[in-house]
Amino acid sequence: MDTKRWSVDKNVDNLTGYPQITQAADLLLNNEVVAFPTETVYGLGANALNDQAVAKIFEAKGRPADNPLIIHIADEEVVSDFVEEIPEKAKQLMKAYWPGPLTIILKMKEGVLSEKATVGLSTVGIRMPDHPVALALLQSTNLPIAAPSANSSGRPSPTTAEHVWDDLHGKISGIVDGGPTGVGLESTVLDCTEEVPVILRPGGITAQQIEEVIGEITVDPALLDSGQKPKSPGMKYRHYAPDAALVLVKGEREDIQRLILEKQQEGLKVGVLTTEENESFYQADKVIACGSRENLESVAGSLYDTLRNFNSADLDLILSEMFPDEGVGQAIMNRLVKAAGYRVISL
Template sequence: MDTIRKNMDKDVNNVKNYQQAVDLLKSGEVVAFPTETVYGLGGIATSDAAVLKIYEAKGRPSDNPLIVHIGTIEEVEHYVTNISDQAKQCMAAFWPGPLTIICEVKENVLSTKVTAGLKTVGLRMPNHPVALGLLRALGEPIAAPSANRSGKPSPTEGIHVEEDLRGRIPLILDGGATGIGVESTVIDLTLQIPTILRPGGVTKDMIEAVIGPVNEPNHIEQQEGAPKAPGMKYKHYSPDAPVYLIEKNEAAIKEAIDKIHAQHKTVALLAPELYANEQADYFFSFGEDTQADMAAHLFQALRACDATTVDLVLATVTSLDGMGSAIMNRLEKAAGNQWFHAID
């Protein structure tokens, strides 16, 4: 299969590109497109055949549910039922935007392969002109996980999608670099206490300002069977070399690199720019020492490691306040919760 990457900037005839994407989607194919978080790989959410192609292209386990993207708030009641006041308040406050809301799914509307057999589904309305343009031109819901091979770092640029899925999908709508850089927050509003299942661009404090107390466990205990949200069950975001977490401390970083080199191994350091270390074999920047910059650069830095032959990767951590919980969620998954001191 040939994979075409279409530029969707202001000087291109986007109407024609949308129509090509719509035609492919309506024929049961999948299309990659940008959102404000990461690039998604979409298929029509009511089609079993289309959803299967998403799983096949990604190599994704079929018991991992998919988020359903919609273009207008009026579509919500087509796909979910028993919509709570809290859900309506969150939609009004954060849509379009990086918040996925888990609600009770209507029977016999969406493909059961989207929900992995659960009685709930995650809905979101992305805040990106290309994503919204595609959804509104299509007029149907799109199931879309991140547009990467399963387990690898999520794509924040069109070229990342092409690197992972070339020959596996027909079309990439390239809208340039995404803004936020980590996937949407997922909140379950079917529970007695609203619970964040995956932290993201909308923080706990932001949600609590709208609906009151929200639970955000550090680690979600898994139920038997399918997880209720993407990214809860399997290792994610990993480059080829093993990743180890390390504190942002110049002395600790230097000591770690010296120890790795003493073992005749090579290392890539992922850290804010001010921690650049010439002793590391490779350095990939998280940008300025802010959580916003770290989130925006995280997946790109992890992906850059695969263009090297390093034996291992050191990634500096951040605090859990604000966007920090989302960043650390991704880093802990990339590292399998391994810290540098675990190396013998």
């Protein structure tokens, strides 16, 4: 398959009439699959009303068939077309954080959206992305677009069009290149079908920000304990993983350096995921600083690119420092724990 690629300047005031957007929208209207930027990561979009279109997403990514897709929209008014009701708390969150990196799960109307997108569930996750290219594409199609991250299943999510190209060229119809994404981690997923809403995936909107708007929420226990059955089907799969084995390490940097030397003496090539504060301290085969501990948003924005960069070093093992499990740090740790397959060493 020939994968078309268009470059679009996201700073243009009105993109809806641009030929690149029109060409990409035409592919979506013809039930093809197109990757596009959002403020979180690049998404792999298809017509959420058509089973054949949605099936192409699963085929291109190699995505498990029981892992539901988030539906992207450009206008809050259309939410009622797809769901039975919009609880007051959900309305408050839409007003506060849409467009933005928040996916809200609601009870779905039957027979409207593709069953392949919702994998037979009675609920659906919907969000409005905060990116001019994504919104222009959605407006141009006037369709709900099902869109997971535009990467091969299990690999780090893409934050540049080049990441998408590396994983999916020849497998999808097009890539809209709108430059690097901003947040760098996927949206927060909040189940609003419960009386007390539940975070199923931490992301760009923190638990504290949600509580400021609607009060009490809870967190799915499976986020904290790998032995718990996850509420969302997709949470049971390993995600975001680099090629080499990734292990999270609790301990002081001196202890981590000793572990590096031990593993090197065993004949392993070792990489270290750290931050700017400790980059010059470690002696390893590959050391990459992922943002600054003084600014966890910078860590979030760099995380997937950092995980992908380790793949060029032919490593056997990557040791990662831990991060505070609060604010956006909760989302960072969620992604690292999943990428490591829950492997954590305490020194």
